[in-house]
Amino acid sequence: MQEINRAALIKRASELLSDGTADRVLGWKAGEFDYDVTPAVFHSVEELEKDFVWGDFCGANFSKYLIKETQKGDGKVIVFLKPCDTYSFNQLLTEHRFDREKVYAIGIPCDGMLDITKIKSMADGVLSVKSEGDEVEIETLYDGVIKEKRENLLPDRCVHCKSKKHVSYDELMGEDGEVLDSGRFDEVEQIEKMTPDERFAFWQGELSRCIRCNACRDVCPACTCEKCVFDNPDSGVENKAAANSFEDSMFHIIRAFHVAGRCTDCGECSRVCPQHIPLHLLNRKFIKDINSFYGEYQAGETIGSRAPTVNYSQDDIEPSEAVERGGDNA
Amino acid sequence: MRKISIDKLNSLFSAIAENETLYLPVDTKAGAKFEKWHDGAVLSDALNTVRSAKDFFFPQTENLMDFKVDGKNIEIIDTREECEDFVIFGVRACDVKSFEILDRVFLAEPVDSYYKNRREHGVIMSLACTKPHETCFCGTFGIDASSPEGDIVCHMTGDALCMDAKTEKGKALLSRLDSLTEETDGKAVEEQKKVTKERLAKLPLASLSADSFGAGKTEKFFGAPEWKELSQACLGCGTCTFVCPTCQCYDIKDFNTGHGVKRFRCWDSCMYSDFTKMSAGQPRLTQLERFRQRFMHKLVYYPTNNGGLFSCVGCGRCLSKCPIQMNIVKVMKKLGGKEND
Amino acid sequence: MQVNEYKPLIVAFCCNWCSYAGADLAGNNRLNYPADVKIIRVPCSCRVNPMFILRAFQRGADGVIICGCHPGDCHYTSGNYYTRRRMSLLFSMLDYLGIEKERTRVEWVSAAEGAKFAATMNDFAEKVAALGENKRLEDLRCKK
Numbered sequence: 001m002q003e004i005n006r007a008a009l010i011k012r013a014s015e016l017l018s019d020g021t022a023d024r025v026l027g028w029k030a031g032e033f034d035y036d037v038t039p040a041v042f043h044s045v046e047e048l049e050k051d052f053v054w055g056d057f058c059g060a061n062f063s064k065y066l067i068k069e070t071q072k073g074d075g076k077v078i079v080f081l082k083p084c085d086t087y088s089f090n091q092l093l094t095e096h097r098f099d100r101e102k103v104y105a106i107g108i109p110c111d112g113m114l115d116i117t118k119i120k121s122m123a124d125g126v127l128s129v130k131s132e133g134d135e136v137e138i139e140t141l142y143d144g145v146i147k148e149k150r151e152n153l154l155p156d157r158c159v160h161c162k163s164k165k166h167v168s169y170d171e172l173m174g175e176d177g178e179v180l181d182s183g184r185f186d187e188v189e190q191i192e193k194m195t196p197d198e199r200f201a202f203w204q205g206e207l208s209r210c211i212r213c214n215a216c217r218d219v220c221p222a223c224t225c226e227k228c229v230f231d232n233p234d235s236g237v238e239n240k241a242a243a244n245s246f247e248d249s250m251f252h253i254i255r256a257f258h259v260a261g262r263c264t265d266c267g268e269c270s271r272v273c274p275q276h277i278p279l280h281l282l283n284r285k286f287i288k289d290i291n292s293f294y295g296e297y298q299a300g301e302t303i304g305s306r307a308p309t310v311n312y313s314q315d316d317i318e319p320s321e322a323v324e325r326g327g328d329n330a
Numbered sequence: 331m332r333k334i335s336i337d338k339l340n341s342l343f344s345a346i347a348e349n350e351t352l353y354l355p356v357d358t359k360a361g362a363k364f365e366k367w368h369d370g371a372v373l374s375d376a377l378n379t380v381r382s383a384k385d386f387f388f389p390q391t392e393n394l395m396d397f398k399v400d401g402k403n404i405e406i407i408d409t410r411e412e413c414e415d416f417v418i419f420g421v422r423a424c425d426v427k428s429f430e431i432l433d434r435v436f437l438a439e440p441v442d443s444y445y446k447n448r449r450e451h452g453v454i455m456s457l458a459c460t461k462p463h464e465t466c467f468c469g470t471f472g473i474d475a476s477s478p479e480g481d482i483v484c485h486m487t488g489d490a491l492c493m494d495a496k497t498e499k500g501k502a503l504l505s506r507l508d509s510l511t512e513e514t515d516g517k518a519v520e521e522q523k524k525v526t527k528e529r530l531a532k533l534p535l536a537s538l539s540a541d542s543f544g545a546g547k548t549e550k551f552f553g554a555p556e557w558k559e560l561s562q563a564c565l566g567c568g569t570c571t572f573v574c575p576t577c578q579c580y581d582i583k584d585f586n587t588g589h590g591v592k593r594f595r596c597w598d599s600c601m602y603s604d605f606t607k608m609s610a611g612q613p614r615l616t617q618l619e620r621f622r623q624r625f626m627h628k629l630v631y632y633p634t635n636n637g638g639l640f641s642c643v644g645c646g647r648c649l650s651k652c653p654i655q656m657n658i659v660k661v662m663k664k665l666g667g668k669e670n671d
Numbered sequence: 672m673q674v675n676e677y678k679p680l681i682v683a684f685c686c687n688w689c690s691y692a693g694a695d696l697a698g699n700n701r702l703n704y705p706a707d708v709k710i711i712r713v714p715c716s717c718r719v720n721p722m723f724i725l726r727a728f729q730r731g732a733d734g735v736i737i738c739g740c741h742p743g744d745c746h747y748t749s750g751n752y753y754t755r756r757r758m759s760l761l762f763s764m765l766d767y768l769g770i771e772k773e774r775t776r777v778e779w780v781s782a783a784e785g786a787k788f789a790a791t792m793n794d795f796a797e798k799v800a801a802l803g804e805n806k807r808l809e810d811l812r813c814k815k
Contacts, residue, residue: 031655031660032534032535032649032659032660032663033464033534035655036649036655036657037655038563038654038655038656038660039562039563039654040559040562040563041562060653060654065563116650120650124461124463125461125462125463125464126463126464127464127534141461141463141464141529141533142461188767191767192767196766196769196770196771196772197769198769199766199767199768199769200768200769200770200807201769202769203768203769204769209360211381211390211572211573212568212572213567213568213569213571213572213599214567214568214602215565215567215568215569215653217567218565218566218567218653219565219567219653219654227603229722231602231603231604233604233607236726237722237726238604240568240581240596240597240598240599240602244810244811244812246728246729246808246809246810246811247810249725249768249808250722250725250729253721253725253761253764253765253768254721254722254725256764257721257760257761257764260760271653272567272569272653274380274569274572274573274651275360275380276359276360276361277360282764285763285764285767286760286764289759289760289763289764290760293756293759293760294756308756309756309757309760310753311756312749312752312753312755312756313752314742314743314752316752316755316756316759317759318755318759318777319755319758319759319762319775319776319777320776320777321759322758322759322760322762322763323762323763323766323772325763585812587812587813588730588731588813589813589815592812
């Protein structure tokens with residue numbers, strides 16, 4: 001079987017560029033170090049060979065970039081999608097956010113990315129990070145070479161990976177995986193089991209660190225409003241500053257609510273948070289509630305599905321029952 | 331120069347805290363953070379804090395004044411109060427330098443009285459770096475991480491903390507601590523500086539040069555075609571500007587409390603779509619323009635207005651926090667010409 | 672001598688077609704309910720955006736209640752069904768964040784149910800009064 005590595009991806013992308021299928025590639029570009037990989041558009045085989053990279057730090061979800069990229073020119077853009085990215089891809093298509101005809105999607109398998117924060121917490125000065133099977137070799141400035149099991153360096157979203165299956169692509173490289181049951185609601189259940197006072201203390205501790213940089217919103221593939229209510233001076237809630245705990249809570253509650261039913265649980269919000277706020281736990285709470293109140297629903301699983309938040313049935317549970325059940329339904 | 335044994339640090343901190351509020355970096359779940367000292371607080375081992383030390387003088391949000399409306403009368407309430415003395419321990423060379431950069435903005439006429447108030451009451455105990463990280467490039471801007479500036483310059487030399495007062499404020503504080511400390515010749519410090527300097531010279535970004543940037547280079551870089559490629563992945567979030575020790579843009583807004591108005595200021599970010607928005611709209615319409623603004627300001631505009639001083643200190647926070655890993659080092663390497671190849 | 676008793680401030684969003692008329696009927700029938708219930712008329716209960724609720728708390732409300740037509744009786748056919756889903760999710764989230772669940776409520780009140788309106792408001796005000804002031808979703812700047 002073909003091994004999916006940098007060379008294989010460049011080869012396939014180059015073929016597609018040469019035969020005229022597409023005229024540019026949305027991919028990951030190498031940085032100064034092994035871990036500072038940036039999303040970039042490549043226009044030629046030369047550019048690909050010079051800077052394209054595929055590895056442990058290619059976590060960025062490209063789906064949202066397609067909205068802007070597909071509006072630039074008539075040609076197709078090649079995009080590489082990991083399984084979790086394909087859900088966002090479908091969800092954006094459901095919401096008619098980009099032209100499917102302008103994209104050539106290549107599904108690529110993913111064994112989970114590495115979390116640079118976890119690596120940096122155990123290494124003093126990271127010079128290089130190399131993966132060898134189940135082991136990661138970290139060359140450091142002051143601690144020599146550290147070897148660590150890969151599974152200990154996965155970010156939370158990969159530890160609780162929901163699916164290795166691609167739900168959308170034009171072409172798949174490598175083999176498709178399965179939808180997984182990796183206990184992604186475990187943490188939500190732990191919080192639900194706390195007393196209200198403990199829950200309040202927990203969330204105040206987390207949300208009070210927010211600096212309102214808006215990275216969670218700006219990276220989120222579900223946050224695609226042309227103008228966010230929090231950026232609109234006429235909305236009465238526009239506030240750039242984390243002025244007090246109320247504003248932190250309001251921003252995160254409203255944001256999570258606005259993406260409820262559309263959030264595919266890709267985990268980008270928690271990945272980018274400079275203050276390491278576990279924002280995915282807000283989104284997962286909504287997903288868990290939606291599943292338990294209105295039946296299992298995975299946003300982005302199919303194109304065109306109607307989200308439970310924009311639907312109803314005559315025998316839905318009452319809000320008063322919902323708050324009782326929310327915690328007990330674990 | 332005075333010194334104190336490392337295992338007596340707690341008594342040193344408690345002696346400082348007797349008279350002034352003391353802040354120092356401590357470890358939290360989300361990395362190191364400046365916190366108020368309390369008995370038992372442990373100084374963080376981390377190289378630097380996640381948020382910069384600018385917060386002490388230029389907080390993210392502050393109330394400027396209140397308005398009380400009563401019928402046709404508007405009462406203006408000045409909320410300013412004289413700040414109490416405070417001490418910040420463990421500020422790294424890069425962050426100390428950032429205060430100079432902020433001073434040139436806030437202490438130039440018209441003087442920002444809110445900033446000045448805090449600046450006058452803060453005593454900075456800087457701490458020399460011993461293990462700079464791969465993301466550090468303060469040397470590019472002429473900063474020596476092994477011997478920072480500050481009111482009192484501190485060095486951790488294995489078993490002792492050596493302190494050297496550089497200013498009147500620093501001397502006053504250090505002499506108050508005389509009973510706890512002993513005189514030292516500073517040989518250990520020199521020794522350590524040498525080791526650190528060798529380490530600094532070996533850092534991956536040690537050769538990064540800012541020579542091609544600086545005052546008066548606007549025309550050279552403004553129209554550069556590279557901005558397009560550099561800015562294409564930028565999300566337009568404000569992470570880089572908010573963790574940056576030298577970003578000093580702010581917005582002033584009124585908050586309607588329902589029974590009055592609070593006029594406050596808060597950090598703003600040139601990355602935001604509503605930055606410097608006027609009745610005619612936002613002058614920088616695309617993310618490319620906004621992205622360019624940030625780096626041009628650090629590398630060209632600020633030096634132009636401030637005798638060649640760059641407004642980046644090479645702390646490396648943007649390198650580790652940008653969601654898409656685009657940062658000033660990549661910009662300098664791309665635009666800096668052959669010096670950075 | 673009068674005891675200075677704590678009285679919670681309650682914001683009630685009432686739909687134009689059923690619950691607002693229900694409140695009217697309660698008034699016409701001289702039924703008592705607390706004067707600290709401030710009614711905001713909305714065209715339909717589904718007009719209530721989660722932000723309205725949070726903003727009410729920000730500006731000093733101690734409890735927020737949303738009243739609409741009974742399920743199946745919506746003037747716009749299905750508005751209150753959406754309200755029901757949205758508020759189920761929102762209230763569950765507020766509970767998850769540790770905010771007292773007794774501070775929010777949805778109640779279906781028809782135009783004929785003046786007595787139910789008054790009883791609901793009395794009961795809700797009592798429950799909120801038992802909790803005391805809203806501290807968990809307060810904005811200190813808005814306090815007098």
